Amino acid sequence: MEKMSGKTLNGKRITIIGAGISGIGLASLAARLKAAVFVSDKKEIDRETERVLQSYGAGFEGGSHSEKAFEADLMVLGSGIPPRAAVVLEAQKRGVPLCGELDFLFPYLDGRIIGVTGSNGKSTTTSLIGHLLGKAGFSVSVSGNIGSSLADAALRSWDYIVIELSSFQLHWNTSLSCDVAVVTNLAPDHIDWHGSYEEYVKSKSKILWTLKPEGAAVFQERDRELLGTDNCPGRAVGFRWNSDARGNSETELTADETERAVFLSSASGRTKLFDFDSLPLIGKHNIENGAMAAGVLKLLEIGGKYDGYFAGFRGLPHRCEKVAEIAGILYIDDSKGTNVASTTTALGSIPGRKVIILGGQGKGEDYAPLAEAVQKEVSAAVVMGEERQKISDALRKAGFKQVIEASGMEDAVAKASSALQGKGVVLLSPACTSWDMYPNYKKRGEHFRNIVLGMER
Template sequence: MDGLNLDDLNLKRSNVKGKRITVVGAGISGRELALMAKRLGARVFVSEAGLVSTAASDLFGRSGIDWEGEGHTERAFQADALLLSSGIPPSAEVVQGARRRGIPLIGELDLVAPHIRGKLVAVTGSNGKSTVTSLIGHMLRRAGWEVGVGGNLGTAASTFTDRDFDAVVLELSSFQLARASVLSAAVSVVTNLAPDHIDWHGSYEAYVEAKARVLSLRAPSGWGIVQDRDVEALGAAGAERLLTLSWSRTPVHRMAGHIFMDADRACLMWDGTERTLFRYSETSLLGGHNRENVAMSLAVLRILGVDLPARVLMEGFAPLPHRCEHAGAVDGVVYVDDSKGTNVAASVTAMTSLEGRKIVILGGRGKGEDYAPLAEAVVREADAAVLLGEERDAVADALRKAGFSAIRMAEDMEEAVLTARELARPGMTVLLSPACTSWDMYANYGERGDHFRSIVRGLKVGP
């Protein structure tokens, strides 16, 4: 936490009228926060460490908002409070500078949450949160609700404060939650926990603590949904109004209800009754982890009082790009794009959730993670691994330590796909799930996944 001190300025309920507010960051969330603070009557200044885009500077000009780029000058600290956009780390010099000067820091959610008009569904987790957020929004719309969907997913949370909704579904990052003290969620979901963003939080324990805030910041009558295996880590063992999910009919933790992943369907045991949430045949999403995502999403709708059949609610929902997405099939080999698998846990989940033997493409720019769990999954699930990017030697070392020798190196994605094709036999899957970021070779994971898919589309069917 950044040591929030809101009460000094009566900002706890977003009372910023007449205050001098410096918004730190001119990205998507920073721009929208600046516009919201301006609407609330604050005197707004935007300070950005890097370059300010032409679109952002034009927007600020039209809105009467002063700004600076390429560094934080003393003007950034001539403020009653600093409003931090979601990606600003606690170690940033501008944050440290505010602390030294005794200037209060406000997180994004503390400004936004009191102004959201509608039932708030808050979704976080290490993996799967984008799919769950999007699916909940899709199903609520199918049920006839007026819904806003966004947050860390792309549409800034502050854009949902200017009109009434039946529900607002927000994907919340650990960065946003670490600074949150005001939320009041009707339903809070933690999809799962695994190490991620340790460099930002300083430790895995601090990362989990941030995620757990989504449960402690529920409304008085709010519900929570978590994995049964994560209850202890989240400090939720004694929590009320909590549903847990596991692949065992008998959960470790006896809470208010349980989501059970059976052989062919997901069941909800709640209020003394058992009912089928959905059958696995009713979704096109690939993998056991996506079945969990669907089950959690449908449980949210049951909590909110929506009782339509799952097939009706899910109709028309397409998998989000680059998340275990079918990319093609050539000569009996299926190609799967999981470019969004940018950490070890995500790639392990993708490998273990997809059926059959695999050729896996790994590597990119690392996050300082231990690759031993990745290597263990490769040993169990894959016949070969094709490695590329900055981390390929580090991944190769972990694989060899695990006793895995079927390793091929590639200079670029095209070579990686062609090598994987040589190694794959009919009935197998070629899985791109790098366990690393894309920034050594691509602008983002989407560009990497698009390149993979274009190469797959260009593969010629064999004789």
């Protein structure tokens, strides 16, 4: 990997692969740095994106990667470009220098960096950290995989830059270095992209290996061995519930179910960070997110007891979000539940009788753990989308009989409501991506919400 730095790029030819959010952000930054910018995407580029790129003075192409894409001093890979992509292999064959999004951006970021990754909960944790820092009076940029390009934070001065980092971005990272790195949890995800769970974990772990020596890493104690945290630079801080076995962190975060509070313990003593009831979010998994967010501030020696800091935080859309309660049925939108681990966590965190809506486009995951959670937590499962048959087969193999197939979201909501037969919860938590039926999980969640609110009206 090669990295360019300096105040400007002085007419250097920069090809950016991908015209999504990260690609557009990279093009904007490269243009501001006075590079000759060319954006290439194997998919067609929509008219609005073309207009944006034209406003930057960037050249572009969609539908393929032509010869022009390789006429570059540096090829920068937008978020999500895999190492086995044909354009990457061809660039390597031709000797075109390659650079990941994070390596390209890092020289132009000014502020202490807090990086957040993990299989689930990273968006909520990233947003919570940003919220808490804002409450403490700091200037904060919150960006990355959360939905806005990290490039938007570049060439400006911040007290803190909080970044949600995907395994795709971290795969290419060699230089972005965090003051505090958070790994919310680990579970199989994006196996189709990485090729194996081991490679997925390896990519996630890169957030720790590039940690600043005086920095701190926060992670689930149960993931210590997988992440290899004992050898990472900086201070290692494990999180656990008080009912779990103790780890070997000199400093640890603990969620105490008896005292219903979160604590940070170290050689200097045990400090309460906040009470469970002060966190305005649903579910046990959100206590973990809150603990890690508050733990980050405490490790940075900002503030003390954080109960009041949570005020005003409403949570993120499509993450165990209450939509409406109609005739005794609570409808919850967890469309962001795009993998098995996320859905099983949601099922275990939401009490009461439940019917779940599952399915979409798969990621190559094993559905046996999902079937086990459904068997334990759910009255009926409504299944739709490309993975409908695979999920149905896994549920039936586990001995779960209340499997209902649906043709689409309207059908799924109607059948889920009917299957509940009284009070309870209808939970949309698909355990799959949305790409077979929707452009993204947000559109899927919005469709679910509109259907439910239509029923309420």
